[in-house]
Amino acid sequence: MPRNKNRVVIFDTTLRDGEQSPGFSMSIEEKLTLARQLAKLKVDVIEAGFPRSSPGDFESVRKIASVVKGPIIAGLARAIDADIDSCNEALKPAKKKRIHTFIGTSEQHIKFQMRSTHSKVLKMAVKAVTRAKGYVKDVEFSAMDAVRTDRKFLYDILEAAIDAGATTVNIPDTVGYAIPSEFGAMISEIMQNVPNIKKAVVSVHCHNDLGLAVSNSLAAVLAGARQIECAVNGIGERAGNAALEELVMAIQTRKDYMNVDTGVESKEIAKTSKLLVSITGVQIQPNKAIVGENAFAHESGIHQDGVLKERTTFEIMTPHSIGLSDNKLVLGKHSGRHAFRKRLEELGFTLKTDDLNSAFEKFKILADKKKEIFDEDLTAIVDEEIGEPKNPVFEFLSAQVSSGSNTIPTATVQLKRDGETLTDSGIGDGPVDATCRAIERITSIQGRMISYNIRSLGVGKDAVGDVSLRVKIDEQIFAGRGSSTDVIEASAKAWLNAINKKAVGK
Numbered sequence: 080m081p082r083n084k085n086r087v088v089i090f091d092t093t094l095r096d097g098e099q100s101p102g103f104s105m106s107i108e109e110k111l112t113l114a115r116q117l118a119k120l121k122v123d124v125i126e127a128g129f130p131r132s133s134p135g136d137f138e139s140v141r142k143i144a145s146v147v148k149g150p151i152i153a154g155l156a157r158a159i160d161a162d163i164d165s166c167n168e169a170l171k172p173a174k175k176k177r178i179h180t181f182i183g184t185s186e187q188h189i190k191f192q193m194r195s196t197h198s199k200v201l202k203m204a205v206k207a208v209t210r211a212k213g214y215v216k217d218v219e220f221s222a223m224d225a226v227r228t229d230r231k232f233l234y235d236i237l238e239a240a241i242d243a244g245a246t247t248v249n250i251p252d253t254v255g256y257a258i259p260s261e262f263g264a265m266i267s268e269i270m271q272n273v274p275n276i277k278k279a280v281v282s283v284h285c286h287n288d289l290g291l292a293v294s295n296s297l298a299a300v301l302a303g304a305r306q307i308e309c310a311v312n313g314i315g316e317r318a319g320n321a322a323l324e325e326l327v328m329a330i331q332t333r334k335d336y337m338n339v340d341t342g343v344e345s346k347e348i349a350k351t352s353k354l355l356v357s358i359t360g361v362q363i364q365p366n367k368a369i370v371g372e373n374a375f376a377h378e379s380g381i382h383q384d385g386v387l388k389e390r391t392t393f394e395i396m397t398p399h400s401i402g403l404s405d406n407k408l409v410l411g412k413h414s415g416r417h418a419f420r421k422r423l424e425e426l427g428f429t430l431k432t433d434d435l436n437s438a439f440e441k442f443k444i445l446a447d448k449k450k451e452i453f454d455e456d457l458t459a460i461v462d463e464e465i466g467e468p469k470n471p472v473f474e475f476l477s478a479q480v481s482s483g484s485n486t487i488p489t490a491t492v493q494l495k496r497d498g499e500t501l502t503d504s505g506i507g508d509g510p511v512d513a514t515c516r517a518i519e520r521i522t523s524i525q526g527r528m529i530s531y532n533i534r535s536l537g538v539g540k541d542a543v544g545d546v547s548l549r550v551k552i553d554e555q556i557f558a559g560r561g562s563s564t565d566v567i568e569a570s571a572k573a574w575l576n577a578i579n580k581k582a583v584g585k
């Protein structure tokens with residue numbers, strides 16, 4: 080990574096801080112898909128997980144470390160030997176790797192969480208960094224809850240960590256308590272009072288409890304911090320982390336004021352954001368900065384008129400800069416495989432031949448039902464390919480539903496398993512419920528729907544319905560997604576998609 084003084088390192092923690100927050104858990108396969116996209120987005124560091132926290136986390140860090148090329152792969156470890164050893168083990172296959180070790184430094188953490196003392200905590204930090212340094216060159220040390228830490232003690236522990244070999248020191252606002260001017264001043268004071276600070280990159284990790292995570296991070300950069308920890312769509316513990324897309328676009332759009340750069344490929348932002356939504360099934364609020372559906376929509380007459388005459392009247396950045404294209408109408412019934420593949424490539428998807436063939440089949444079926452195929456439709460098809468477990472246990476064949484104001488909703492569903500067609504029916508409170516009950520009877524996997532979202536992709540009455548839902552099965556949550564011009568079929572596919580993730584694990 081270039082150690083240019085104006086270069087801000089983007090450290091992505093979507094797969095660690097983000098993934099550990101409720102409702103965002105991902106399978107190893109899903110984490111890998113997202114990590115590959117983060118590499119295309121050109122983040123500098125991917126924090127892939129916390130290897131010692133569970134065998135699943137260890138495995139996913141190891142998998143990402145072996146497969147994903149480009150960014151540094153980081154793993155999190157408490158300041159405990161076993162954590163650091165396990166982190167090192169998981170990171171071994173990576174070409175560029177970082178051990179990120181942390182310890183609580185505030186009164187609250189030292190006294191109440193660890194029941195320890197300042198001097199013991201400082202010793203533990205030094206021991207942890209030294210051990211990590213024995214394994215890798217690139218070591219990050221975090222003083223957890225730094226904002227509420229006694230300032231003199233913070234300077235001492237940072238100095239000691241850098242002496243022990245930490246190449247990055249991170250100042251987290253773990254509880255999201257800081258105010259931008261205050262946080263900026265704190266970073267300046269750290270710069271002035273830690274004698275060896277120039278030997279390390281100063282990093283910040285801000286939480287959004289007061290909605291200030293991005294502002295605090297930018298204030299820190301202006302004060303000299305050169306790494307920001309952030310997550311796609313701002314996901315993370317509680318109110319989340321600083322949103323990657325907002326930071327990157329603020330730095331890019333206001334380069335005149337910020338006077339720094341990131342290495343992020345901003346044209347990959349929209350796709351990365353959508354991929355995270357499709358993996359987790361958690362939608363973004365329409366007015367969310369940068370990636371919300373309305374972020375670039377100029378609805379009011381005055382604004383539209385202005386933008387048509389001259390874009391810069393009301394537009395500070397273009398949709399194009401985050402990878403959204405204006406050209407939305409793309410393909411139709413007569414489009415061939417070549418045009419299909421080419422458009423997918425323009426949208427940033429490169430599929431393996433098998434996946435391309437099956438996506439093309441789905442495209443043909445859709446094109447028969449719907450005259451115009453939009454970029455959103457193509458993205459949904461590809462998302463289905465990505466979200467679908469390889470060789471799903473159950474394949475969807477058909478669903479027939481009868482429902483109405485005065486009838487009991489009844490559904491008959493056909494699925495395929497190992498070449499055999501399985502049929503059963505179910506009744507329910509409504510057509511979707513009846514369909515899910517029928518699938519439950521066939522698969523013998525019972526779940527409870529905890530969220531259900533439907534939205535239309537594109538415009539028109541024949542638009543594709545896109546269903547994302549979350550199902551709780553045996554205390555585990557699975558996300559499912561399905562799309563079709565028939566919303567009942569889309570629901571059945573989404574439910575089955577979640578069931579298949581459970582069935583694979585069985």
Ligand SMILES: [Zn+2]
Nearest residue numbers: 096284315316
């Ligand atoms: Zn955090």
